[in-house]
Amino acid sequence: MTSSNEHFAAVVMPHLDDAYALARWLTGNSADAEDIVQEACLRALRGLDRYAGGNARAWLLAITRNAAFTWLARNRPKALLATEDIEALAPADGAATPEEALIAKADAAAIERAIAALPPPFKETLVLRDINDLSYREIAEITGVPLGTVMSRLARARDLLKAALGRPEAK
Amino acid sequence: MSPGNETLLTQAALDGELDAAGMLDFENRLAANASLAAEYGRLKTLREVMRRELVKPVAPPALRQRIAAMAAPSIAPRAAPPWRAMAASFILAAGLGSASTWLALRPAIEDTNLAGTLIADHKRGLLSGQPTDVASSDRHTVKPWFATRFALAPKVIDLGPQGFPLAGGRIDVIAGAPAPVLVYRHSEHFISLTSLPARGSPPPQAFVVDGYSVQVWRTGGTEYWAISDIDPAELANFRQLFDAAAKSGPEKTG
Structure with missing residues (x-):
């Protein structure tokens, strides 16, 4: 074992579950x-020299996130379409305020469906x-957008999510 | 349209992003504003429901092992420059080459073109700049890496002292089934050694296709295919060394 390997074991391995969870949610499937x-860990291993210390989890998640979007662009380009003007979209209809009681009754399948249907920038956030x-600051760092975004x-x-889960037929 | 400040503030309160002064201010607003309180309630419920229903996925043990193995090799990323140089020369060759180059790069479906498939896999490994999935000169790293993927891991023999150091391993899909490939290095060249179950009549033992030397031999129930762009005589030498080491004992390091 060289010191670089020990470094990898100390920096990357503790956050593998986090990386996997993020990738799992972004792609919707475990394979x-x-x-x-x-792929992300390979990139992390290659870039270990450039890791300057600090938040190892955020560092690995940033690499994982980039690897996931590269993968999505290559394998499911349609999933990434039409996200350009996403911030300008009209918000979910405010008039139909979802009922708290309905949200409370949502089950795992309904929540997963609702998250899967989110546009990628919303989903990853x-x-x-x-x-x-993660904190807002960490998320801003990982996704490379301002805190306000x-x-x-x-x-x-x-x-x-509230709108999807609060709809009576969602249950 | 972006969400209003009120919404962002409510959310920040819920996410624990407000400092003590901010939180105090927010609580006062909450007490005075019924619609804000209702929105806070919905957000809180959403959060609770997600916590209740969603299980955070955990990395499968096999993936964990694979990644741990990735870090173990001693020559992993540093070996990049020669590969990259090689990949560049291959891209050039592919560009200059005839249409047959591209045909060879296409996966062959028929078993009859096994040599073509194996050569294509060998080339693809070089073109991608990454001829191995696990890069290691240590057979104690490569062997377990294969062992997690195959019921019967291939014999992993290091022929470093004889001039053919182990570079790592990868998995190719041959005729629809995954097959273990050992990658050896010989000066600036690579050798892909694929293990397949021996079936039917034995193929010819040595030939050259598209400038690639091929050696095929059988030991027990295993058929070995060695592919490289080194001189055919050198590849034959590799085969003899591998075969001798394989027979001299269970995976003896040369």
């Missing part, structure tokens, strides 16, 4: 997630926050 995590438990994407993602 693809495995490919992406493997939500997953990084609510699955990976993280906050508005997160709000939009949750709006869409």
Whole structure:
């Protein structure tokens, strides 16, 4: 074992579950997630020299996220279409305020469907926050957008989720 | 349209992103504003439902092992420059080459074109700049890597002292089934050694296709295919060394 290998074991291995969870949610399937995590770890191994210390989890998640989008662009280009003007989209209809009681009754399948249907920028922000438990600042760093954009994407993602789960027929 | 400040503030409160002063201010607003309180309630419920229903995926043990093995090799990323140089020369060759180059790069479907498939896999490994999935000169790394993927892992023999150091391993799909490939290095060249189950009549033992030397031999139930762009005589020498080492004992390091 060289020091670089020990370094890899210390920096990358503890955050493998986080990387896998992110890839799993971004692609929606475990075989693809495995490919992406493997690719991300290879990139991490190659780029270990450039890792300057600090937040190892955010560093690995940033690499995983980039690997996932490269993978999606290559294998499922349609999933990434029409995301350009996403911030300008009208929010979910405010008039139809979802009922709290209906949201409370949602099951795992319904939530997964609703998250899977989110546009990629919203989905990754939500997953990084609510699955990976990262702070706004970390998410901004990983996704490379300003803090304000993280906050508005997160709000939009949750709006869409509430609307999807609060619809009576969703249950 | 972006969400209003009120919404962002509510969310930040829920996510624990407000400082003490901000939180105090928010709680006062919450007490005075019923619609804000309702929105806060919905967001909170959404969060609770997600926590209740969603299980955070955990990396499968096989993936964990694979990645741990990735870090173990001693020559992994540093060996990039020669590969890259080689890949560049291959891209050039592919560009200059005839249509047959591209035909060879296409996966062959028929078993009859096994040599073509194996050569294409060998080329693809070089073109991608990454002839191995696990890069290691240590057979103790390569062997377990294969062992997690195949019921019967291939014999992994290091022929470093004889001039053919192990570079790593990869998996190719041959006739619809995964097959283990050992990758050896010989000066600036690579050798792909694929293990297949021996079936039917034995193929010819040595030939050259498209400038690639091929050696085929059988030991027990295994058929070995060695592919490289080195001189046919050198590849024959590799075959003899591998065969001798394989027979002299169970995976003895040369």
